[in-house]
Amino acid sequence: MGKAGRPRNQTARRQALVSAAGQAIAERGLEGLRIKDIADAAGVSQGSVLYYYPELDDLVLEVHRGAVESYLASRQRAYEEAPAEDPAARLRALLHSGLPSMTDDPVHGLLYELHRRAGRSPGHAELMTSLFAREVALYTTALEVGAATGAFSLAASAHDLAHSLVALEDGYGLHIVSHNAALRPDRARELLVAHARAVTGRTDL
């Protein structure tokens, strides 16, 4: 009396749909998201999209979750790939991984696009909160290690400074992806690094 049926490799399909949806959102924005676009990008029919995600919101939430995780992983990686014995280099790595490098950086573009839902959707708000908290934690660690080894002389608590750095990234990043003509990526990076120099006492960041 064994169970029957075709094997479920839903995991793979779902993953493909999440990826396709992420691509579609990055291209046309949340408002321009169409089931047909997702289906085309994933190479399946419209019906299949609904079969796996009867609620499109669930799919968008998965896209958001995936974007947050992969973005955090990339920053963590950047941080860890810098020499552990050089706190300034590690901080520099963080600073350089937190801003969109072009006005149409796809990763940041997707994240800002998804964050837009946060004001009206608790699920998205939670993801945004989580991203912020974990970025703050990364910076806090980097600053505390530098302070402990004497490499930095912090102008305030590591935790508060970390908050400022992440908020600065978000503010500058928002203007960059929004095509603020007066704030090019280079200029934003300079300003961010200058701020980091000021609060750590390192003039060589």
Add this chain to the structure above:
Amino acid sequence: MGKAGRPRNQTARRQALVSAAGQAIAERGLEGLRIKDIADAAGVSQGSVLYYYPELDDLVLEVHRGAVESYLASRQRAYEEAPAEDPAARLRALLHSGLPSMTDDPVHGLLYELHRRAGRSPGHAELMTSLFAREVALYTTALEVGAATGAFSLAASAHDLAHSLVALEDGYGLHIVSHNAALRPDRARELLVAHARAVTGRTDL
């Protein structure tokens, strides 16, 4: 053979429509904007909305323009109402007028909502750029006056510091209106003021 016809008080009607649209956008967001909602809020028929704004985008652009102007005017007013002989008080006034005071502050909510279009619409990008530049100018003036009178000892150029302050406001504000559970308005204000204290050398802000 004089011209005839009913007088045109299009100005008033347009203003009413802009106001109604602003209200609708603040309530349901750009994605949820419906002609019917605008018409209802303005107390006219759907046809009238199209009569004055055949291109809905033009109406949204007007809403954005109005929001930017009134927001800037309110900050300018806050700045000027503080005693001119007290640079610290003036800076404090600016700092307190730049963050949403609640998680659903309607003014900031509307502005962030409209800024969302900037990435895909040059008109909106221009408005956002203009808002940023003028906020930076306000802060720059406040900082320079304080520095000139010896009230502040600036940690960097007034212009650079002003950029940081505005970007910080934008970053914190974004998280507040997005319901970041870990960053309440009070906390954000504390962090912003702490930053201002650090870069001006005033411990009494």
Add this chain to the structure above:
DNA sequence: GATTTCTTTGAGTCGAGATTCAAACAATAG
């Protein structure tokens, strides 16, 4: 009051896109 032009209405039309669904197809168990 007649005329002209501006304004307003709302029912009707139209279209884009979401949703449904019955039939076809696939893999596994027995």
Add this chain to the structure above:
DNA sequence: CTATTGTTTGAATCTCGACTCAAAGAAATC
């Protein structure tokens, strides 16, 4: 091979909201 359940399709249908338009209303001019 057959039965059973999982999967996929895409044409038909449904829904919502933008857009059209002919007719009615209103102010200014003559």
